[in-house]
Amino acid sequence: MDIGYINGRYIGLNELAVPIEERGHQFGDGIYEVIRVYNGKTFMLNEHLERLIKSGNAIKLQIEHSIDDFRKLIHDAIAKSGEKDCCVYLQITRGISARNHLFPNVPVSISLTVKQIVPLQKSIRVNGAAAILHEDERWSNCYIKSLNLLPNVLARQTAYEQGCFEAILVRNGMITEGTSSNVFMVKQGKLYTAPLSRHILAGITRMAVKKICKQVSVDFIKQSFSKEELLQADEVFITNTTSEIVPIVTVEGQTIGAGRPGEVTTKLYHKLQQFVADCKE
Numbered sequence: 001m002d003i004g005y006i007n008g009r010y011i012g013l014n015e016l017a018v019p020i021e022e023r024g025h026q027f028g029d030g031i032y033e034v035i036r037v038y039n040g041k042t043f044m045l046n047e048h049l050e051r052l053i054k055s056g057n058a059i060k061l062q063i064e065h066s067i068d069d070f071r072k073l074i075h076d077a078i079a080k081s082g083e084k085d086c087c088v089y090l091q092i093t094r095g096i097s098a099r100n101h102l103f104p105n106v107p108v109s110i111s112l113t114v115k116q117i118v119p120l121q122k123s124i125r126v127n128g129a130a131a132i133l134h135e136d137e138r139w140s141n142c143y144i145k146s147l148n149l150l151p152n153v154l155a156r157q158t159a160y161e162q163g164c165f166e167a168i169l170v171r172n173g174m175i176t177e178g179t180s181s182n183v184f185m186v187k188q189g190k191l192y193t194a195p196l197s198r199h200i201l202a203g204i205t206r207m208a209v210k211k212i213c214k215q216v217s218v219d220f221i222k223q224s225f226s227k228e229e230l231l232q233a234d235e236v237f238i239t240n241t242t243s244e245i246v247p248i249v250t251v252e253g254q255t256i257g258a259g260r261p262g263e264v265t266t267k268l269y270h271k272l273q274q275f276v277a278d279c280k281e
Contacts, residue, residue: 031059044208181238
């Protein structure tokens with residue numbers, strides 16, 4: 001069953017739990033991670049938790065819990081839920097205190113949910129998805145997985161209203177990433193993605209793709225590319241924790257390559273399934 005947790009107690013998802021003066025609620029003052037669970041086992045949990053701590057350090061969160069503490073909390077929550085194929089959403093905020101921009105001297109607030117995974121539509125997996133291009137209006141520190149996602153939400157809604165799966169973000173004419181995904185293009189059999197920077201989140205599935213590229217002899221090239229180059233790519237796909245690898249076959253209504261999931265995209269997706277089976281904790 002889907003369950004929730006906040007500051008030491010398990011709750012139902014519809015139970016009232018967050019005080020009005022909670023800094024995540026009032027300021028978006030916090031960080032989060034989404035961890036995929038396959039058959040009751042977490043995928044690349046260490047990488048998720050290391051990124052969580054990195055994000056916390058970047059916004060000066062005083063987190064007293066260790067990675068092992070969070071690992072135990074996550075495994076306990078999964079076991080309590082009884083879910084096998086699910087996602088864990090873990091959130092840490094600066095805590096509960098009277099509204100003031102200055103940091104309060106209070107403990108952080110920790111919450112999570114365990115929810116059954118909603119699988120990607122089979123038609124998208126088989127036929128590919130559409131995307132739009134959208135100006136990257138986010139702040140300068142996108143490597144931090146913070147709660148401040150309003151620009152992402154607005155761009156994703158714009159894509160949805162145009163019948164598209166994702167909005168691919170553009171900053172100064174160059175592709176950065178999607179609203180909740182990393183973006184890749186294939187050209188002449190080589191895989192390209194934007195190098196990590198303040199404007200790019202170090203995606204966990206991006207890490208997995210980098211590893212499996214070595215196994216299938218595909219060049220993984222960290223190089224910026226323009227929106228014009230993206231539209232001329234042989235293949236385009238996006239990655240994230242919940243959807244894994246999603247082929248993008250049209251961008252701004254323009255067909256990418258042959259207009260169907262390409263050979264490299266398909267090869268990497270199937271190899272990712274093997275990688276998932278080998279790397280679960």
